[in-house]
Amino acid sequence: MIEHDFDEEFVPIAAELQRLPYMSPSRDFADRVIANIDRLQPAKAVGPVLASRHLELHQGGQQAVVRRRPVGIVRATGRATVGVALIAAAAFMFFEVDVLTAILAAASTQYAFAIAAVGAQVGAVVLGPETIAYLQAGALQAVLLYLTLAVGLFGGYAAVRTAAQIAKRKAA
C-alpha cells in the first residue's frame, strides 16, 4: 500500500483506482510472444540454410562454383605477379630503369592495397577519424590534400633517387 500523500477528497478515488481490475489479453497472447522470441529459435534459423544448399546442388551445382573460389584467387595472384614481372623486364630493357625504381615499382604494384590500408590507418591516427571522415566525404579540400600527399610522395622518391645517384657517382 502506498503512503498517503494526497488530500482527503482524493481518498475515495484512490481507493477506486486501487480496485481497478486487470484486463487480460487474448488467450494465445503468450504463444504469439514466444513465437517471436529469436533466442528460442536457433534450430529454425539453421534449417533454411541447409535446405538451400541442398537445393543449390539440384539447381545446377552452384555449390561447386563456390568451392572453386580459392582457385580463382590463386590464378589472379599468379597473373598479377607475371604482369609485374613483364613490366619490370620491359622497364629494364627499354627504359634503363635502375634497381631501386624497379623494386619500388614492384612493391607498390604488388602491395598497393596493403599500402593503401596501412596508409589509411596511419592517416586516421595522424589526422584523426573526424578528418578522415571529412576527407572521405569527397570535399574539394580533400582533393587538394590528396594532391599534396601525392606530390610529397613523388618528391620523397626523387630525393631518395638523387641521393642514390650522388652516392653512385662518388663511388665511381
Add this chain to the structure above:
Amino acid sequence: MTPKSYTDVSDQQVVVFAQEGREDAYRELIKRYERPVFSLIFRMVRDKETAEDLAQETFIKVLNNIDRYRPEFKFSSWLFKIANNITIDHLRRRQIDTISIEGAPDAITAERARATAVTVTSGGESALEELESRELGEAIEKAIARLRPEYRACIILRHVEDYSYDEIAEIVKLPLGTVKTYIHRARQELREYLGDLR
C-alpha cells in the same frame, strides 16, 4: 537447478533461467506480467487490439533483450518502462488523446465498437453492488481516458501499480519533480471529472 514450478521463484531468478534460453521461464514472465502490462497499455491507448499489439511488442522487445536486464532494478520496472516507451511512441504517431470505454476512437461501426470495448469485471458482490461498482469503475476508466497520456501513465503506476515517485520517474524517464507535478494535476483532474460521483 531446474525448478518444477516457478511459484516461489523471484522475478530475478526467473530472468536468470530465461537468460539461459528456457522457454518455461519466458512463459512464466509473460504469465506474471501480461495482465498488468496489457492493462496499463489499454488504459493509455483505449483500444483493445492496439493494446494487445503494443503489449506483444513490449514482451518481444524485453524477452529478446533479456541479457541486457540489470538485476539491480526491478524486472517489472524495466518491463513497464519499455511498455510506456512503446505506448508513448505509438500515441505520438497516432495523436490519440481520448476515447470512451465503450470502444476505440476509430470504431465507426457498432460491431467494431463492441470488438474494441473492454468489460470491466468484478467478483464476489451482490447484483446492486456489482452494478454500482461497475458504474464507478467505468466512471474512473472514463476519467482516466480524459487525462493526458503522460498523466495516465503516472497516475496508473502510482495508484494501480503502487510504484514510488522515484520508480515512476525511472520508468517514464522524466525528472522526479515533473512526475510529482503530473500526478498532482492528474489527481486534480480526476477529482473534477468524478466530482458528482462522490
